[in-house]
Amino acid sequence: MVSTTKAARATAAGGAPGSGATPGASLDPDAIALLDRVAGAIVERRLEVPAVLALESALPLSLVAGQALLFFEPFLGAILPAGDLRRFAKLIERREAVAALIQRIETGAEAAHRERRERKQRERDRRRGPGASE
Numbered sequence: 001m002v003s004t005t006k007a008a009r010a011t012a013a014g015g016a017p018g019s020g021a022t023p024g025a026s027l028d029p030d031a032i033a034l035l036d037r038v039a040g041a042i043v044e045r046r047l048e049v050p051a052v053l054a055l056e057s058a059l060p061l062s063l064v065a066g067q068a069l070l071f072f073e074p075f076l077g078a079i080l081p082a083g084d085l086r087r088f089a090k091l092i093e094r095r096e097a098v099a100a101l102i103q104r105i106e107t108g109a110e111a112a113h114r115e116r117r118e119r120k121q122r123e124r125d126r127r128r129g130p131g132a133s134e
Contacts, residue, residue: 027097043105043109048108056102059098
């Protein structure tokens with residue numbers, strides 16, 4: 001699965017490597033809710049790996065990334081409503097928001113992966129029947 005080091009997250013969040021800074025600690029609740037919705041949409045479509053890769057590689061260019069989102073607004077309307085997309089474009093210009101989004105994507109991806117694995121295991125157990133043992 002995708003994993004970002006704590007040092008990279010702390011640095012992206014504006015802290016020093018090893019400082020333990022929590023990404024998104026300075027964001028307001030509305031911004032956090034928006035990041036959660038975006039992360040959920042990404043995880044739901046199983047796009048966490050390309051999304052995290054794009055976010056991490058574009059981190060130094062987060063201002064440009066925010067402007068690019070506005071340019072691609074007509075295409076991205078399927079993921080977010082127009083108002084949320086504009087708020088997200090403005091929010092993504094902040095490095096701590098990018099770090100918080102990456103963290104939420106990774107957390108959601110891990111939970112979804114665990115859920116899929118458990119569902120497969122239950123399905124295997126159901127197919128084996130009640131009397132089967134390993």
